[in-house]
Amino acid sequence: MCCFTQQRKTMPKLKLLHIIIIILSCFSSFCQACNQIDQDSLLSLGFNISSPGLNWSSSTDCCLWEGIKCDANGRVSHLWLPWKGLTGTISLSIGNLTHLSHLNLSHNRLSGEFPSSLSSNYIKIIDLSSNHFQGKIPSTIFRLTQNLITFNVSNNSFTGLISWSAWVDSFCSIRHLDLSNNRFTGPVPLGLGSCSRLKTFRAGFNYLTGSLPDDIYTATSLEQLSLSFNHISGSIKNGIVNLTSLRILELYSNSLTGLIPRDIGKLTNLESLVLHNNSLSGSLPSSLKNCINLTLLNLQSNFFEGDISVFNFSTLLKLRVLDLGSNLFTGSLPITLNSCKSLTAVNLARNQLEGQISPGIVALKSLSFLSLSNNSLTNITGAIRILMGCKNLKVLIIPLNFMDETMPDNDRLTSANGFKNLQVLGLAECKLKGQVPSWIGKLKKLQVLDLSFNQLTGSVPRFLGNMSSLFHIDFSNNLISGEFPKEFCRLPALTPEQDKNKANESYLEFSLFKGSNNFIGEYKKILTFHEQYTWKTTASAAVSLLRLLLHMLDLSHNNFSGNIPDQISQLTNLERMDLSKNHLSGEIPVSLKRLHFLSAFNVAENNLRGSIPSGGQFDTFPSSSFRGNPDLCGAIVQRSCSVQPRPIVLPDS
Template sequence: MEIIKMKNNKATSSKEKKEEVPTTPCQGTKTQLLLFLGQWFFLVLLPSFASAACDQVDHEALLSLASEVSSSPLLNWSASTDCCLWEGILCNQDDQRVIRASLPGRGLSGVISPYITNLTYLTHLNLSWNSLSGPLPDDLFSSLHHLQVLDLSFNHLIGQLSSFSSQTTALQTVDLSSNSFNGTIPSSFIVSAVSAGTLTTFNVSYNSFTGPIPLSVFCSNGNNHTSLTILDLSFNKFTGLVPSGLGACFKLQVFRTGFNYLSGSLPDDIYDAANLQELSLPFNHLSGVISDDITRLKNLKILWLTSNQFSGPIPSHIGTLSRLESLLLSSNYLTGPLPPSLTNCKNLSIFILSFNNLTGDLSAFNFSTLQHLTKLDLGNNNFTGELPQSLYSCKSLTAIRLASNQLRGQILPEIVALKSLAYLSISSNNLINVTGALRILMGCKSLTALTFGKNFGFEILPDYDNIVEPDGFHNLQLLALDGCQFTGQLPSWLANLKNLQVLDLAFNLITGSIPTWLGSLPNLFYIDLSHNLLTGGLPNMLCGLPVLTSKEAVDQVERGYLEMPIFDMSSNANNQRYNLLSSLPPAIYLGSNNLSGKIPIEIGQLKFIHTLDLSHNNFSGRIPDQISNLTNLERLDLSHNHLSGDIPASLKGLNFLSFFSVAYNDLQGLVPTGSQFDTFTTSSFEGNPGLCGPPTPKRSCHQSPQSPPQVLEVTQRSKTQRILIALIFGIFFGIGFGFGFSMDDKRIPIIGRRRK
C-alpha cells in the first residue's frame, strides 16, 4: 500500500466581499442566513474538527500495516493527515480510537502486519476479497478484545488456527472462507465467544481444514446461551461422522458441511434443530435412509444431500415441509415413486432428483400445484409413462431435464406455454415424431439448450423449408440430436441458427457431404458429426469457422450460465460436466465416416480449436504442415486413414498436445522427437510399417550403403545368367528369321504381333 501526501484543506478568509443590498426582503433574509451559517461553521465546527486526531498508537499501527502491503488503486493514507479521515477507517467520537478498518476488494496484496494487534479498540476488521497472503499474526485474537466482526474471506492466507486462542467475548461474525488455512479447528479459538452467546456466524468454507467436525464447540448441551445461526464448514477435508449435538443449537438456521469426507448416517438429534432453514451436506459419503423425522424441521427451505449414498424411498410425508424451496437429492440410491405429498410443497422452486433408482408412472404425478417451480431434474431414473402434461402448467419453469428414463409418446403443443423455458433435455427415452417435435419446440422462443438424442429411432431427419421458420430457434445455442439413427442429409434449416454454438449429430445414419454453409455459422465452435455415413471431402469453409479462427469472434460469444449443467459425452472427453457453454473445449469431431481426399491446408486457420478428430475415414495425401499453427490443440486423431509421407517435424511446436494418433496409415520416415512427442507411446504410431525411430519397434532408420558379399555374389551370378540367356535367344532368333525369309507365300504369323 503506497502512502500518498495530500494537500491540506485551506480555510477561506473570514473577510467576505461586500455584497450588494438585495432588492427584495426574501433575498435579504436568505443572504443573511447563509452568512450566519458560514460564520457558525468556521467559528464553531471547524476548530473542533481541527483539534480532533486519531490516537498516535493507532496511527502508527495503520502506517505499519500500510508498509507491509500494496494496493491498486492507491489508498489515500498519508502520515501527515488524521488517520480517522483515511479511506476505510472509522474512529469513535470520544477518544478518536480506531474501531473499524474496512477495505474489501481494494486490491491489497502482501501480508497482514503484526502491528494490527495494537488496534485494541477495533470492533470490525474487513479485509475480504483481496490478495493478502501468509499466516495471521500470532496474537491477533488474544489482543483484539473488542472485535465483533472479522472478515478475511477470499484471500490467500495460510497456516493453522491451532495456536490461536481468543479471550474476546464480543465476537459475532467470523468469516475466514476461501483461503488456504489447514489443520484442525481448536475449541480455544472461539470458545469465549460461544460461551458468551455472541457468536452468530462462523464460516470457514473453501479451506483445507482436517479432522472431525468440532460441533461440540458450537453446540454443547451445557451451553444454553448459544446464538449461532450460520455454521458453514463446507469445501474442506473434514472426516468422520456428522457428530450429534446439532439439536442443542436451537437458533441455528444454516448448517453446511458439504464437499468433505464425512461418512455414516445422519444423527437423530439433527431433527431437533427446529429453526433450521438450510441443511446442506452434499458430496460426502453419508449413507442410510432419509428418516421421516425430517418432517420435524418445519422451517426447512433448503435440503441438499446430493452425491452421497442415501438409499430407500423419499420420506412419504415430506410434503409437510410447506416452506421447502429447494430439494436436491440427486446422485444417491433412492428408490420408489415420487411421494404424492410432494404436491403440497407449493413453494418448491428447485426440484433435483436425478441419478437415482426412482420408479413409477411420471404422467400420474400432478405437477400443477408447484406453480413456483423453476428447475426440474428427474433425469437418469426409471420413470415410465408419457411426458407429464401437468408440467406445462408450471409457467415459471426455466429448465426441464427428464433424460435417461423410459418415457414414451411425443411432445405436445402445450409446451409452448412455458414462455421462460430455456433448457430442455429429454434424450434417451422412447419418443417419436421428430418432425412434430421440431415444429412445436421452435415456438419456445426462450429456448437456448435442446438435447433430445437417442429418441425417434430410424426416423428421417426432416429437411424441408417449412420445418423451422426463419425466426424459429432464434436463441438456440446448443442442439443435440445424437444417437437417433436418423437417415437423410444434414438439414439446411440449421443454417438459420445464427446463435448456435454447439451441434451434436453423432451416431446417426446421415449421408451426403458436409455442406459448406456449416462453416458460416458465426458462433459455432463445437461440432460432432462422428459415426455417420458422410462422404466427400473436408470443405475449406469448415476450416474458416469464425469462433475457431478469430479472436474477435471468440470475445463476442455469449458466456451466460446454463440453467442446468451439460455433460460432454464424446469418446475422448471423460464425461466432463459444464455449467458454462463457452467452457466446452472447441472441437470438430468427424471420425468414423467415409470422408476422403486430402486434408486441406486451410486446416491451419483453426487457431482456437482444442480437439480435431478425423480418424476412421479415407483421407489420403500428406499431413499438412499447417496443423502446427493450431497452437491450442490438445487432441489430434488422424488414425485409420490412408495418409502418406512423413510426420511434419513442426508438430513438435504443439505444446498443449496431450493425445496424438496417426496409427494405421501409410506414413514413413522418422518420428519427431522432443517436446510433447516424447510422451506418446507406440500405440500412437502403430500400423505404419514405414515409420522408424522411438517409440516404434524399428528403432533406427539407418540403411547400409554397401550390400553384403553374399548378396553381391548372387547379383553377379544373376547378371551372367541373363547374358547367356540373351545370347541363346539371339542365335535361335537369327535362325528362325532366316528360315522365315526363305519361305515363299507361307508366312508364319508372329505370336503377339500387334494388329493394325
C-alpha cells in the same frame, strides 16, 4: 412588517444550525482517540498492511484507518478487511482487542491456525472465510462468545473432530454457522436443536459421517440446512417437516437412503430442494405440490421411480430448474409441467420415459435448456416441429431416442425457421436415417452440433460453412461420403480470434447439467469425421482447410488420399492428430515438429514413405503411430533410411 416577517423566517434556521454545532462539539468531546494498546496490537497482527488502499500508520489515529471502527471510548470494535489481498498469519496480539465486536478478514490469502487468543466478550461476527487457514478450531474460543451471531470459516482447510458440545453450549445466540468447504470430520453435531435462533447451518464439502441427528429436526428457526458432499448416511426422517421456516435444503452427494418424507409439502417456504447423487428411492410424494415457493428441484442420480406423468406440477408456478435425470421414472412427459411458466431448465434424461413431446411445451416461454436423452421417446418429426416453437431454447439434448426413425427435413416440417436461439443440438445415437437436413443451416447461433452414431447418408452439407458460431461438429459413425467441403474454412469460430470466448461462453451458460450429459462443458475446437468418408484433396482446398486452427483433428477411418499438407504445421494449438487408416501418401512433413503441443499423433495404415521426423514431440510417439506404412523408415520403427526413397509425385492442383 416585512422585516419582522423576514426575521421570523431566519431565526429557526439559525437556531437549528446552532443546535447542530453544539451537538457536534459535545459529541467530539466524548470521542476518544484510538487506544494505544489497540493501535499497537493492530500494527502487530502479523499480516501485511501494505495492501493498496490501506492507510495504517503509527503516526495517525487508528480509528481513522481503513477497515477500522472504534467505539465512543476509542476502543477498536470493527476489524473489517475483506478482499484486501492480505497475506501472512494472524498473531496473538489480536487477543488485546478486547472490545472487538466485528471481525471480517474473509476472501484474503491469510494462513496459519485459527487465532486462539481472540478473547473479546463483545464479539458478534467472526468471518474468516475464503482464506488458507488450517488446523483445529480451539474449543476455548466458544467460552467467550456468548454474543456471537455469525461464525463463518468456510473455504479453508480446518481439520479435526470439533468439540461439538463446547460449540452448542456457547452458541445459544448463534444465527449463522458456516463450516463448509473444510476438512472437518466426525458426526453432525448433537445439540443444534437447542440453538433456537439458528437460521443457517452450512457444513457441506467436509468429511462428516453418521446420520442426521434427531435434534436437528427441532431447530425450528432453520432457514437453510446445507450438508452436501459428506459421508452422511441413513434417511431423512419425517421430523424434517417441523422446520417450517426452511427455505433451502441441500443434502446432495451423500449416502442417504429411504424415501422423501411424505409430508414434505408442509414446508411451504421451501425454495430449493437439492438431493441429487444419493440412494433415495420411492416415488415423488404427492404433497410436494404444496411447496409452492420451489424454484429449484434437483433429485438427479437416485433411484426414484413411478409414473412421473401422474404427478401434479401445475402448482409449482415459481419452479425455474427441474432435474429428475438418471432415475427410474416411467410414463410420458408430464403435461402439468407445461403450467410451470417460470421454467428455464428441464432435465429428464436417463429415465424410462416414452411417448411423444406434447405441443403444450411451447407455453414454457423461458425454457432455455432441455435434456431428454436416453429415454424411449418417439416421433422426432413432431418433436422438432413442436420444439421449434420454444423461441428461447438454447440447449436441446435428445440423443438415444427416436430409434430407427428418419431425420425430419424441411418438407415434413410446418416451419423451418425455428430454433433462432439454439446453441447446442445433440441428436446422437438415435440410428436416424436420411441426410443432414437443410434447416440446421438456418441455426445461426448454433455452436455445438452432434449427429454422431446415426445412419445418415449423403455428403457433409456445404451450408455448414455459413454457420459462423459453430465450433464443435461431430458426424462420426455415420454413412456420410463425398468430398470434404472447403466451405468449412469460412467458420470464424474455428479461427484463433474466437477460440476461448466460444468455449468459455458455452461452459458458463450451460454447465448446469454437465454431470449427466456429454454435450455441456468447455469444448475445445474439434472437428470429427470418420467411418467411410472420402476426400480427394487438392492443393487449394488443403491450404484453405488448414486455415482452421484446431486442438484436435480426427480424420481417421476414411478414404482420404494425397499428401499430408505441409501447412498443418501452422496449426500451432493442435494437441491431437489422427489420420490413420486412409490412403495418404508421400512423406511426413518435417515442419510438423513445430507443433509443440502435439501429444498424440497417428498416421498408421496409410501409404506414407520416407524418413520419420526426429526431435521435438516426434521422439515421444510410439511406433504403433506409424505401423502399416512399410516405406517409412527411422529409428522409431527400427528401419534404416539408407536407401533413397523414390521421388514424390505431387497431385495436380
